Amino acid sequence: ELLFRAFLLTLLAAVVLFLARLLFGPLSRxxxxxxxxxxxxxxxxxxxxxxxxxxxxxxxxxxxxxxxTPLALLNIGxxxxxxxxxxxxxxxxxxxxxxxxxxxxxxxxxxxPVSGMTMAxxxxxxxxxxxxxxxxxGGAFCPEGSLLDTAGLxxxxxxxxxxxxxxxxxxx
Numbered sequence: 001e002l003l004f005r006a007f008l009l010t011l012l013a014a015v016v017l018f019l020a021r022l023l024f025g026p027l028s029r030x031x032x033x034x035x036x037x038x039x040x041x042x043x044x045x046x047x048x049x050x051x052x053x054x055x056x057x058x059x060x061x062x063x064x065x066x067x068x069t070p071l072a073l074l075n076i077g078x079x080x081x082x083x084x085x086x087x088x089x090x091x092x093x094x095x096x097x098x099x100x101x102x103x104x105x106x107x108x109x110x111x112x113p114v115s116g117m118t119m120a121x122x123x124x125x126x127x128x129x130x131x132x133x134x135x136x137x138g139g140a141f142c143p144e145g146s147l148l149d150t151a152g153l154x155x156x157x158x159x160x161x162x163x164x165x166x167x168x169x170x171x172x
Contacts, residue, residue, distance in 0.1 A: 055080030072145030
């Protein structure tokens, strides 16, 4: 989380904000409401762009994991975007760190592969055997490679971005 969210996402957002200043000029100094509106808009858009960049990097990092599929990489990118937006929208690392740890721990505790890697014997006996239908289970990669994960992550990301947008001052 420190590398991808706190460092890379913040660095990419700073670059986007710098480029916005070069392309669109500095924010107005004369009219405070316009200045604030422009600053909020730039912050929001910079977060969206930077989050896309760090989530692609996060997915590429997992590209050589065992049993990886294109759908699994898409889902890992979506997970990176969810984690990144938790960081950007909350302004802190605790939410994204907690979600990432809980996700990985839960999979490992159930003896399911975590990003294609099996960790050890299950902490909790669930009776789950085999991968079942690959599109629904993720196959040998794990639930991160399933269509259910795609749908869940896409909905969660949309909810988080919308919630952040709704918390912005009215008129933005």
